[in-house]
Amino acid sequence: MAKQLTEDEIATAESIFREYLHDRGLKYTPERRTLLLEVLSNPDHFEAEQLLISLRQAGQRVAKATIYRTLPLLVNCGILRQVQFGDKLTHYEHAFGQNPHDHMVCRQCRRIIEFSSEDIVRLRTVIAARFRFHATSHRFQISGLCWECVQARPAGEQPFVPLDPGAIEDTGSPPSAP
Amino acid sequence: MAKQLTEDEIATAESIFREYLHDRGLKYTPERRTLLLEVLSNPDHFEAEQLLISLRQAGQRVAKATIYRTLPLLVNCGILRQVQFGDKLTHYEHAFGQNPHDHMVCRQCRRIIEFSSEDIVRLRTVIAARFRFHATSHRFQISGLCWECVQARPAGEQPFVPLDPGAIEDTGSPPSAP
């Protein structure tokens, strides 16, 4: 999932960021450059804290405040996308050169699987229309067990992993006519 | 949306809560009763803080800590459901006597529209199957503009309301074959 960017792609991202900053009178500082590069070489999904840690490990020193001030810039210029999973943490993922997608989260191992489906967008439009609602975006997150965890778990075992808050539980209720 | 519960329904909720507590050696205190009743008479969606405020207005006095300690109980016994919208706040909604549903949020007026669709569950299963993923729950949230706000907004006006973080933006990109 964490795709390795080519030098060209990195250069493109850099110029996007640079231009974004320039256009609004902001400066392309060494810290911002450091952060951009670190973000691009980081795994697809991460949080502010992880970024700080991987920077430290790389011998780089950027204040936490700077990270918190820079991440929104990277989001606004389209290089990152903010993602909310179940927890209170703000997660980020690469948006640069990625297709829009949604997420499946394994309750057991917390693995994140990305997927995209036109049907979702179609469905969202149909549903919205019923309420004369003009849909412009959506979040669709599926929780459950990935294949590996299903395998590893003998039938009937219910480890009671905390749920994604707000998820629609599969109660096994019979489908009801609309 | 905020449906008024009958006395019977309230009594049922109370016995559910009571039994839930009893079953695990917990106590049905006046504070818990107060909170249960307040929750049931509150609007469909609320947060911890709002609950505190409406309690105060009703002349009731329950410590904030007690609220934070009680809400999870009400969630676990199925009377409430935790919902995460875009922000960091933990929102709650009535689950007692409600059908599973998802939400549409208006970017403009923040109105929340509930909807349910079997197609979503069907779609989630189909998608999950592609990854040999066992889906047990989902969250589907649509952002956009409600009818009233579409009406109120002259074409071309883009007030730039902060987005639901993590939402898939409608970029108007042409549908691409998988």
Add this chain to the structure above:
DNA sequence: ATCCGTGCAAAGTCTTTGCAAATTA
């Protein structure tokens, strides 16, 4: 020469926790 940005620590927000006194089953 100006602004803008950084670091640091302090402040904020929402939530959790420790503890003694008060209650419930």
Add this chain to the structure above:
DNA sequence: TAATTTGCAAAGACTTTGCACGGAT
């Protein structure tokens, strides 16, 4: 009576902000 709860305030986790110094254009 024994164990759970409450209220209060302190602590926590994550994020934002104020300020003085340093740096980019």
